[in-house]
Amino acid sequence: MAAAPPSGSEPQIRCWRCKEPGPVAFFCASCEAVQSLPSDSNYSDLFGFEGRPEIDEKQLQTRYYELSRRLHPDRFQTGSPQEQRASLQATALLNAAFKTLKDVESRGRWWLERSGESLGRNNNQVPAGLAAHVFEIQEKIAELAESSGDARDALAAELRQVGTELSERQNEERTTMENLLRNWPGDEQAAAAARAELKSLLSELSYLRTLARDVRGALED
Amino acid sequence: MPPRIVGIDLGTTNSLVAFMNGEKPEIITDPGSGAPLLPSAISRLEEGSFIVGDVARQRARLHPKSSVLSVKRFMGLGKEHIDADDRAQYRFAEGEGPLRIVLDDDSETALTPPEISSLILRELRRRAEQVLGEEVPRAVITVPAYFNDSQRQATRDAGRLAGLEVLRLVNEPTAAALAYGLDKQEEAVVAVFDLGGGTFDVSILQLREGLSEVLSTGGDTRLGGDDFDRAIVAHFQRQLRLGDAASAATFALMLAAAEEAKRTLSAQDDARVELPLEGGTKIASISRAQFEEATIGLVERTLDRCKQALSDADRSVSDIDHVILVGGATRTPIVRAAVERFFRRTPLAGIDPDNVVALGAAVQAGILSGGTRDMLLLDVVPLSLGIETMGEVFTRLIDRNTTIPAAAREQFTTAVDNQTHVDVHVLQGERELAKDCRSLARFRIPIPPQIAGLPRVELTFLIDANGILSVSARDERTNTEHSIEVKPSYGLTDGTIEDMLEESFDLAEEDFTARLLIEARVEAETLLHTTERALEGHPDRVTDEERTKLVETADVLRAACAGDDHNAIRDQIDVVNEAGRPLAERIMDDSIRAALATRSVDELTD
Numbered sequence: 001m002a003a004a005p006p007s008g009s010e011p012q013i014r015c016w017r018c019k020e021p022g023p024v025a026f027f028c029a030s031c032e033a034v035q036s037l038p039s040d041s042n043y044s045d046l047f048g049f050e051g052r053p054e055i056d057e058k059q060l061q062t063r064y065y066e067l068s069r070r071l072h073p074d075r076f077q078t079g080s081p082q083e084q085r086a087s088l089q090a091t092a093l094l095n096a097a098f099k100t101l102k103d104v105e106s107r108g109r110w111w112l113e114r115s116g117e118s119l120g121r122n123n124n125q126v127p128a129g130l131a132a133h134v135f136e137i138q139e140k141i142a143e144l145a146e147s148s149g150d151a152r153d154a155l156a157a158e159l160r161q162v163g164t165e166l167s168e169r170q171n172e173e174r175t176t177m178e179n180l181l182r183n184w185p186g187d188e189q190a191a192a193a194a195r196a197e198l199k200s201l202l203s204e205l206s207y208l209r210t211l212a213r214d215v216r217g218a219l220e221d
Numbered sequence: 222m223p224p225r226i227v228g229i230d231l232g233t234t235n236s237l238v239a240f241m242n243g244e245k246p247e248i249i250t251d252p253g254s255g256a257p258l259l260p261s262a263i264s265r266l267e268e269g270s271f272i273v274g275d276v277a278r279q280r281a282r283l284h285p286k287s288s289v290l291s292v293k294r295f296m297g298l299g300k301e302h303i304d305a306d307d308r309a310q311y312r313f314a315e316g317e318g319p320l321r322i323v324l325d326d327d328s329e330t331a332l333t334p335p336e337i338s339s340l341i342l343r344e345l346r347r348r349a350e351q352v353l354g355e356e357v358p359r360a361v362i363t364v365p366a367y368f369n370d371s372q373r374q375a376t377r378d379a380g381r382l383a384g385l386e387v388l389r390l391v392n393e394p395t396a397a398a399l400a401y402g403l404d405k406q407e408e409a410v411v412a413v414f415d416l417g418g419g420t421f422d423v424s425i426l427q428l429r430e431g432l433s434e435v436l437s438t439g440g441d442t443r444l445g446g447d448d449f450d451r452a453i454v455a456h457f458q459r460q461l462r463l464g465d466a467a468s469a470a471t472f473a474l475m476l477a478a479a480e481e482a483k484r485t486l487s488a489q490d491d492a493r494v495e496l497p498l499e500g501g502t503k504i505a506s507i508s509r510a511q512f513e514e515a516t517i518g519l520v521e522r523t524l525d526r527c528k529q530a531l532s533d534a535d536r537s538v539s540d541i542d543h544v545i546l547v548g549g550a551t552r553t554p555i556v557r558a559a560v561e562r563f564f565r566r567t568p569l570a571g572i573d574p575d576n577v578v579a580l581g582a583a584v585q586a587g588i589l590s591g592g593t594r595d596m597l598l599l600d601v602v603p604l605s606l607g608i609e610t611m612g613e614v615f616t617r618l619i620d621r622n623t624t625i626p627a628a629a630r631e632q633f634t635t636a637v638d639n640q641t642h643v644d645v646h647v648l649q650g651e652r653e654l655a656k657d658c659r660s661l662a663r664f665r666i667p668i669p670p671q672i673a674g675l676p677r678v679e680l681t682f683l684i685d686a687n688g689i690l691s692v693s694a695r696d697e698r699t700n701t702e703h704s705i706e707v708k709p710s711y712g713l714t715d716g717t718i719e720d721m722l723e724e725s726f727d728l729a730e731e732d733f734t735a736r737l738l739i740e741a742r743v744e745a746e747t748l749l750h751t752t753e754r755a756l757e758g759h760p761d762r763v764t765d766e767e768r769t770k771l772v773e774t775a776d777v778l779r780a781a782c783a784g785d786d787h788n789a790i791r792d793q794i795d796v797v798n799e800a801g802r803p804l805a806e807r808i809m810d811d812s813i814r815a816a817l818a819t820r821s822v823d824e825l826t827d
Contacts (some may be wrong), residue, residue: 039630065432069597073626073686077388077589088685092628099623 013037016082024168026071026090032091034071036089043110045098048090053111053181055101064098104178105205111181112198119202127204137162141218166212170205177201226359226388226590226785227349228396231338231376233293234418234549235444237344237576238360239583240353246400246574249352258575259348261418263340264288265324272739273344280743282473283750286312287325291447292341294419295320295334297372298378299660310472341383346383347630359386361586363578365422366392366438367603369649370661370690376823377689388589390687393468394424395598396431396581397547403428410436410540412530414560414568414577415547416523419445423527423580425534425541427630435601437533437622439526444519446483452515453479457496457505471498478505486512487552495809497751501758502583502808513555520559527563533622536551545570549575599624602684609646609655618682621651625684632697633678639670640755643678647692666694666703734787741790745782748794749775752801755808762807767800774800 014021015028015035022029024041028201042051044054049055069075076087100110109119126134140162144155180198185191228246230237235258239248244301248257262278265287272280281288289311295303296702302315314321314331321331342362349357364376372389380387394413403411408429414424422440426433439459453623454475458464478494485492486509486760493506507515531537544560545566551557560568572580588596607617618629633643642665650658669675677697684690694703752775756763763771778793 039628051511065429068432068599072597072599074589074597088626088683089628091686092626092683095624095627140413 008156016086026067026094034076034083034086034090036086037093039093041093041097042114043101046094046097047072047101047148053107053184055107055181056103060098060101064094104174105202108177108181108198108202111184112195112202115195117195117199119199119206127200127207129200130204130207134207134211137215141214144218150200156219159219163219166208166215170208170212173201173205173208177205224356224358225353226361227346227357227577228584228586229342229345229362230393230396230579231293231342231362231364231379231580232261232417232578233291234261235575236345236445237579239576240349241583241587246580246587248579249349251348254520255460256803259341259345260290260294261338261341262288262290263292263337266343266739271340272743273340274367276736276740276743279747282477283747285473287354289322289324289332289337291419292322292334292337292566294443295322296332296338297375298371299371305582315707335379335382338376338379342379342383342385342827346385347819348669358384360581361389361391362387362779363393363396363582364390364688365393365417365420365440365442366424366435366600367420367440367442368424368688369604369659370606370684370688371441371659373688387687389585390689391585391598392424392435392438392584392600393544393547393578394422394426394438395435395600396578396585397425397545397769398428398433399584399596399598400577400581401543401545401569403545404548406744407544410536411543411545412527412564413545414523414527414551415440416550416556417445417548418550419443421445421526422524422547423523423530425530425536432597434599434624435622436536437530438601438603439530439533441522441526444522446553447476447550448519449483449516449550449553450476450479452519453482453507453512456507456511456515460505460507461496461503463498464611474498482507483512483553487554497754509555520556523556524559524563530640538564541566545577546570546574547577577700581710588669600686600688601625602627602688604649604659605651606647606649606661606682606684606690607658608680609648613697614654615648615650615653615655615658616625617709619684625688626686627684629682631680631682633676633680635668635673635676638673640669640673642670643676643691647682647690649716661690662692664692666696668696669699671698737787738785738790741787741794742782745778745790745794748797752797755801755804757807759804761813762811763804767803770800771797771804 006143013024015031015033018028018031018032020028020030024037024045026035026046027033028035037046044053044055045051047055047060047067049060068091071087071091073084073087073091076084079087100106112118133172140155140159144152144159147155177198180194180201185194225240227249228239231241237248237258239246241247250257251259251274259274262275262281263271263273264277264280264284271277274684277288278290281290295307298320300313301517303320307313312323313328314323314328319333322337323331326694346357346360357563360380362376362380364373368376376390378385393415397413397415398411404408406428409427411426411428413422413424413426415424420440420442421444422438424438425436427436428434454472457475457479470786474497478496482492482494482505485494486507490509491506493504496503496505541564544564544566546557546560551560551568551574557568585598601622602619603621605617606619606629607615608631610616616632619627633645635643644663644665646655646663648655648658649661652658666678666680668678675698679695679697681693681695682690685695695701695704752771756768756771774793774797778790778797781790781793784790
């Protein structure tokens with residue numbers, strides 16, 4: 001896909017109640033009826049972040065709670081069946097959007113997919129930047145399983161250190177990703193480069209997580 | 222004013238109903254006895270009608286085959302979930318159809334767990350209607366946060382069978398937090414430790430700005446206070462060298478004694494109880510230390526779940542602002558102490574742990590009827606939900622602890638030319654393979670025959686605010702919607718529910734006098750039974766004169782039971798009790814002496 005992710009474009013839907021056309025929003029601009037929105041609605045738009053991947057976490061949280069209060073099916077106990085259905089669907093969409101945007105990694109993945117790319121399901125290859133490191137760690141894990149006594153204690157201490165390093169590295173990469181999303185370029189050529197960086201960050205993070213889990217698992221056994 | 226909504230705690234051991242009395246939630250007690258708890262027990266009388274509650278639990282001791290206790294354990298289960306322990310306790314109907322419990326060896330009249338629960342709900346509803354003096358057609362019912370889709374559906378169906386519109390199923394821990402009014406606080410992280418009769422739940426909630434959010438929930442639907450009782454029974458069996466085999470009736474008696482011992486140990490260091498066994502009454506004893514040893518494994522299992530729930534919520538012990546205890550089993554000092562040690566803080570215990578959930582349900586009922594409390598519950602789905610895909614693999618569509626309502630979509634196509642349908646198998650669980658997860662439903666979506674890979678069917682899974690799943694399918698090429706009936710695997714479809722509503726069985730004790738009569742009869746029957754057993758088991762401990770008197774008064778009692786004057790039965794019960802007193806006292810002395818003798822032998826050999 002060549003075009004930049006849709007932002008500011010305002011598709012229109014018609015309100016189920018008053019039939020007036022309006023922008024994609026949880027409530028009809030004319031009659032304020034709750035709307036069930038298409039599932040591919042831009043999550044960022046729903047919270048008023050103009051379709052961009054840059055999210056202020058505190059605002060996101062506040063708006064999520066505000067919207068939950070207004071949209072939740074509990075608020076429509078005495079409403080019409082249509083209203084109840086719309087509220088149910090709208091709340092489900094709101095919850096999915098919030099969950100996706102709240103975490104930088106899932107937000108990054110969402111943004112990549114909205115840009116027409118995906119990480120792919122078979123993302124098992126060791127990212128180039130990690131290969132040497134991975135080999136070393138897996139060797140240590142294997143040694144730990146066969147060791148005993150003082151040697152084992154020493155190896156376990158080393159692995160614990162490795163675990164700390166892994167989580168530090170994950171935090172660094174998440175910060176890098178946050179910055180990347182915050183300064184997402186408008187220029188298509190720059191955006192393509194940003195997408196490539198986002199993709200490699202996502203795949204490294206996913207690998208780091210698996211690695212960290214293996215280390216934790218080895219230490220628990 | 223619209224009809225009032227009540228809050229119901231449909232518990233494993235006991236159930237309660239509560240309502241909002243102005244701004245305050247209040248338990249509705251039994252108009253006759255004043256008891257707040259309704260034991261979740263049912264029993265079928267010889268003539269076919271049912272009794273519920275304490276009188277049913279009492280009758281269950283003599284008529285285990287006519288009675289069901291702790292039916293909540295079976296809610297939403299299919300036949301494949303029934304284990305050997307369950308079979309030791311109940312008989313289940315053979316053949317096709319939903320799980321049904323056989324009463325009195327009569328397979329024809331077997332009942333499903335929702336039907337049995339509906340008897341309890343009807344009794345609660347009647348209690349509420351009597352006390353409030355108005356119709357009570359709507360309710361909020363609580364469920365363990367851990368309940369899966371089938372179990373939730375079964376609970377809602379039980380409500381429908383009892384003639385109640387169930388406006389909301391609320392998770393028990395959330396209800397507990399509501400009862401404590403913690404939602405009024407600025408911001409707090411709360412752990413709810415709920416050890417009920419049959420289930421254990423732990424949940425981590427976050428409360429802020431009038432919003433309650435379940436961060437995580439964990440537990441065990443097969444761990445509860447009953448297991449503590451069973452551990453005590455096992456201890457008794459070892460102590461008295463009884464072996465583990467016991468008839469259903471004996472086991473029920475031993476369980477009751479174990480429960481009594483557990484209560485005693487809450488206040489004292491030692492407990493002694495009488496066990497009315499076939500060979501005569503025996504005395505069993507248990508110390509607090511022995512109790513602790515027998516149940517340490519159970520306590521540790523609960524703490525493991527607490528650890529898991531904290532980690533799922535991404536919180537540590539130091540983040541917890543409050544700990545709430547729920548369920549009668551949390552009165553047990555060793556449980557309380559273990560919770561306190563684990564969370565490093567004194568748990569809240571201002572509200573009776575038996576009442577707290579029902580009171581919270583009433584608060585939620587008040588909110589739904591448009592009360593003044595501005596509060597919104599955001600619950601999560603307790604178990605991941607997905608479908609079976611190629612290679613019998615479980616593919617998750619909605620992850621555990623996702624906030625509900627939640628939706629997921631999945632596109633399907635065909636693998637073979639001219640397929641006329643796609644089969645979908647919906648599962649719930651955390652394991653990798655389909656066979657290790659809980660099967661929720663199977664259904665078939667019809668599609669027009671086309672070349673393989675061409676059809677595009679989009680399935681939408683929608684979980685509502687009660688945690689209940691519905692599924693719809695859309696054929697993207699023809700743009701036609703299919704509404705899919707999700708037939709829960711426990712087997713009650715809307716159709717069967719309607720049939721059951723038509724059948725609607727007879728609940729006994731429709732009026733107060735009739736009820737007093739039944740209670741008196743059940744008590745008389747119990748007394749006659751123990752009297753006979755005492756005479757048979759201890760023939761040399763009674764004088765001829767005493768025996769004659771006992772037999773005569775017992776006959777009069779039997780005759781009184783045939784009549785319908787409950788006062789006459791009550792009076793005669795007192796007479797028989799009086800006539801049996803010397804014998805009872807002698808038996809008691811004997812067994813205490815025997816118990817002391819056993820103990821001194823034990824002590825010598827140790």
